[in-house]
Amino acid sequence: MDWANVAERAGSTPPLAVSTVVFALRQGTEDEPASLRLPLVRRDREPYRGRWALPGGPLRGDTSLRTAAAAYLEQTTGLAPTLLEQLYTFGGTDRGEGARLVSVVYWALVRFEESDAALVDDPGVAWFRADSVEVTGALAFDHSRIVDYALARLRAKVAYADVAHRLLGERFTLAQLRGAHEAVLGQRLDPANFRRTVKARGGIEDTGEVLTGVRNRPPRLYTAASHRDPSVVPDPEGDPT
Amino acid sequence: MDWANVAERAGSTPPLAVSTVVFALRQGTEDEPASLRLPLVRRDREPYRGRWALPGGPLRGDTSLRTAAAAYLEQTTGLAPTLLEQLYTFGGTDRGEGARLVSVVYWALVRFEESDAALVDDPGVAWFRADSVEVTGALAFDHSRIVDYALARLRAKVAYADVAHRLLGERFTLAQLRGAHEAVLGQRLDPANFRRTVKARGGIEDTGEVLTGVRNRPPRLYTAASHRDPSVVPDPEGDPT
DNA sequence: TCAATAGTGTCTATCAGACACTATTAC
DNA sequence: GTAATAGTGTCTGATAGACACTATTGA
Numbered sequence: 001m002d003w004a005n006v007a008e009r010a011g012s013t014p015p016l017a018v019s020t021v022v023f024a025l026r027q028g029t030e031d032e033p034a035s036l037r038l039p040l041v042r043r044d045r046e047p048y049r050g051r052w053a054l055p056g057g058p059l060r061g062d063t064s065l066r067t068a069a070a071a072y073l074e075q076t077t078g079l080a081p082t083l084l085e086q087l088y089t090f091g092g093t094d095r096g097e098g099a100r101l102v103s104v105v106y107w108a109l110v111r112f113e114e115s116d117a118a119l120v121d122d123p124g125v126a127w128f129r130a131d132s133v134e135v136t137g138a139l140a141f142d143h144s145r146i147v148d149y150a151l152a153r154l155r156a157k158v159a160y161a162d163v164a165h166r167l168l169g170e171r172f173t174l175a176q177l178r179g180a181h182e183a184v185l186g187q188r189l190d191p192a193n194f195r196r197t198v199k200a201r202g203g204i205e206d207t208g209e210v211l212t213g214v215r216n217r218p219p220r221l222y223t224a225a226s227h228r229d230p231s232v233v234p235d236p237e238g239d240p241t
Numbered sequence: 242m243d244w245a246n247v248a249e250r251a252g253s254t255p256p257l258a259v260s261t262v263v264f265a266l267r268q269g270t271e272d273e274p275a276s277l278r279l280p281l282v283r284r285d286r287e288p289y290r291g292r293w294a295l296p297g298g299p300l301r302g303d304t305s306l307r308t309a310a311a312a313y314l315e316q317t318t319g320l321a322p323t324l325l326e327q328l329y330t331f332g333g334t335d336r337g338e339g340a341r342l343v344s345v346v347y348w349a350l351v352r353f354e355e356s357d358a359a360l361v362d363d364p365g366v367a368w369f370r371a372d373s374v375e376v377t378g379a380l381a382f383d384h385s386r387i388v389d390y391a392l393a394r395l396r397a398k399v400a401y402a403d404v405a406h407r408l409l410g411e412r413f414t415l416a417q418l419r420g421a422h423e424a425v426l427g428q429r430l431d432p433a434n435f436r437r438t439v440k441a442r443g444g445i446e447d448t449g450e451v452l453t454g455v456r457n458r459p460p461r462l463y464t465a466a467s468h469r470d471p472s473v474v475p476d477p478e479g480d481p482t
Numbered sequence: 483t484c485a486a487t488a489g490t491g492t493c494t495a496t497c498a499g500a501c502a503c504t505a506t507t508a509c
Numbered sequence: 510g511t512a513a514t515a516g517t518g519t520c521t522g523a524t525a526g527a528c529a530c531t532a533t534t535g536a
Contacts, residue, residue: 013300016254016343059254062341065332089330089345091306092478100303102257104330104343149477156474175487193526195489200524216487217533233397236390237333416514434499436516441497457514458506 014091014100018068019056019143021087021105021150022077023130024112025167025180034183036130037112038147039077040139044124047098048140052126054147056103066237069106078120081108082166085235087150096141107150109166131186158184161232162203165224173211173219174198202227255332255341259309260297260384262328262346262391263318264371265353266408266421275424277371278353279388280318281380285365288339289381293367295388297344307478310347319361322349323407326476328391337382348391350407372427399425402473403444406465414452414460415439443468 021038028034040052055076059068066084073081084106091102128136133147158164164180165172178194198204205225210218234240262279269275281293296317300309307325314322325347332343369377374388399405405421406413419435439445446466451459475481 012302013254013257016257059332059343061253062334064334065330065343086329088327088477089306090478091300091345093303093305102300102306102345104332145477149474152474156472174489190526190528191487192489192491192528197525212534214487215535216485217489217535219488231397233390233393236329236386237331415516431499431501432514433501433516433518438498453507455514456508457512458508458516460515 014102016059017056017101017103018059018065018072019054019103019105019146020069020073020084021054021107021147022073022079022081022110023108023150023154023167023184024079024110024127025183026112026127028179028183034179036151036183037127038130038133039125039127040133041076042124042126043140047096051138051140052128052136052143053140054105054143055125056105059104064237065104066106066239069104069108073108073110076120076122076125077110079110079112081110083109083163085238087146087153090142090146092142098141101141105146105150107154109163111167111169155185161229162201162224165204171207171209171221171223173221174204175219177204177222201229203229255343257300258297258342258344259300259306259313260295260344260346260387261310261314261325262295262348262388263314263320263322263351264349264391264395264408264425265320265351265368266424267353267368269420269424275420277392277424278368279371279374280366280368281374281377282317283365283367284381288337292379292381293369293377293384294381295346295384296366297346300345305478306345307347307480310345310349314349314351317361317363317366318351320351320353322351324350324404326479328387328394331383331387333383339382342382346387346391348395350404352408352410396426402470403439403442403465406445412448412450412462412464414462415445416460418445418463442470444470 024037026035026037039055041055043049043051043053056069056072059065063071065086070081070084073079073084087105087107089102089104093100095101095103130147130151133139134144138144139147158181164184165177167180168176174195175191177198178189178191181194182189203225204222207221207223209221211221212218265278265280267276267278280296282296284290284292284294297310297313300306304312306327311322311325314320314325328346328348330343330345334341336342336344371388371392374380375385379385380388399422405425406418408421409417415436416432418439419430419432422435423430444466445463448462448464450462452462453459
């Protein structure tokens with residue numbers, strides 16, 4: 001009701017940070033399927049010194065939330081996100097030791113494999129399986145819970161929106177796209193049914209090319225079609241790409 | 242990466258405010274159907290003095306975001322929300338005149354009709370149709386866009402989750418529940434199909450009672466069933482009710 | 483030839499929309 | 510009785526899962 005003088009009270013407002021849950025696809029081997037990974041940063045200060053945490057930091061100056069999230073992401077992984085959406089803002093009073101903090105958290109998808117060279121070489125950064133972050137020892141603050149929530153949201157979204165291709169390169173086979181879905185969902189999908197549903201959704205286009213050099217029938221290569229899905233409510237401050 | 246000293250930099254972080262888009266159901270008359278309404282507050286300070294704005298204000302001290310949203314809601318409407326979820330955090334650098342501001346916005350459903358007496362008597366508060374806020378003259382800041390986004394999210398959610406009953410009282414008929422859905426969606430629904438789908442979802446329970454005094458066959462009264470829908474990802478900091 | 487994956491076709495159960503039909507009240 | 514809404518039943522078209530089947534490559 002009375003918030004006109006918000007600016008003057010800046011000092012009385014809790015500090016604000018931006019973090020990002022970054023998902024990437026780790027290529028599968030012959031035996032094990034592809035898996036979803038995420039980068040964490042080792043904290044070198046108190047509180048939670050030495051524990052793994054989400055990449056992020058304070059929101060400075062006059063940068064937008066989204067820009068800040070992308071900047072911290074680039075700093076720690078050297079990658080530009082192919083998808084960056086706001087996840088949730090955590091502002092509880094019991095988020096862990098240390099001062100009161102409000103965190104605006106984003107989630108991102110990046111392309112991993114083809115640009116290993118771009119990854120920063122920093123012993124303070126490591127990649128972990130997204131489906132078992134708690135196994136790696138407790139994360140700093142409430143970050144374990146945040147990762148779980150991000151994964152739940154990603155799993156829900158992958159079921160109705162065309163986002164999985166953003167874990168892959170420009171051109172991809174349907175098997176690769178299915179592998180991405182399987183890695184996100186953590187379960188096998190029927191190849192025939194997957195093909196049918198994903199083609200019916202209209203999110204992919206046949207390039208006419210095929211992938212050669214495999215020891216079986218060469219699969220077709222597809223691209224993501226630029227189409228607006230009316231059933232998806234877009235991120236209001238998201239990049240309109 | 243380096244966010245350990247967020248607390249010490251508190252002063253460098255933009256101010257933080259909490260606002261809420263509150264939805265209520267305005268009972269329909271014989272001619273026109275029920276409609277979705279929301280309360281707005283007239284600003285009495287610059288910037289945007291005299292314009293209508295969402296109820297809200299700065300986030301003070303050590304209250305959680307959710308608690309702050311509920312408090313501002315109660316101040317302006319005198320009502321307690323039956324549903325309160327986080328909507329989005331707006332932190333762009335071009336949100337309107339005045340200083341830089343980050344707004345964590347919630348959306349809420351309240352019960353309107355039965356407690357008219359509880360509504361605050363303040364000329365600075367008025368209720369508007371949710372589907373045509375822009376008609377009422379431009380709102381302050383980017384609040385028109387926020388209302389549009391909240392309505393889009395509510396419409397999406399009402400299609401797959403049992404939330405519409407939170408606009409009604411403890412007991413309700415299927416026609417009332419359908420009227421709530423129709424008010425949210427802005428379109429008519431087939432009574433027979435609505436009955437079938439909503440009963441199949443399992444979100445309602447037959448109380449065994451009927452509503453008498455109507456000039457037709459008396460309808461049964463239902464209550465919201467307390468059941469967890471596994472297809473809905475819950476608000477991570479939401480009230481576990 | 484065989485192994486392996488790509489890709490097609492089909493059956494079935496489920497579900498949403500359309501809509502005809504019956505039931506029960508006030509008047 | 511009539512008007513009006515409550516509530517049931519049924520048909521149809523779209524869709525997802527299960528799975529049999531054909532196609533095309535490397536070795």
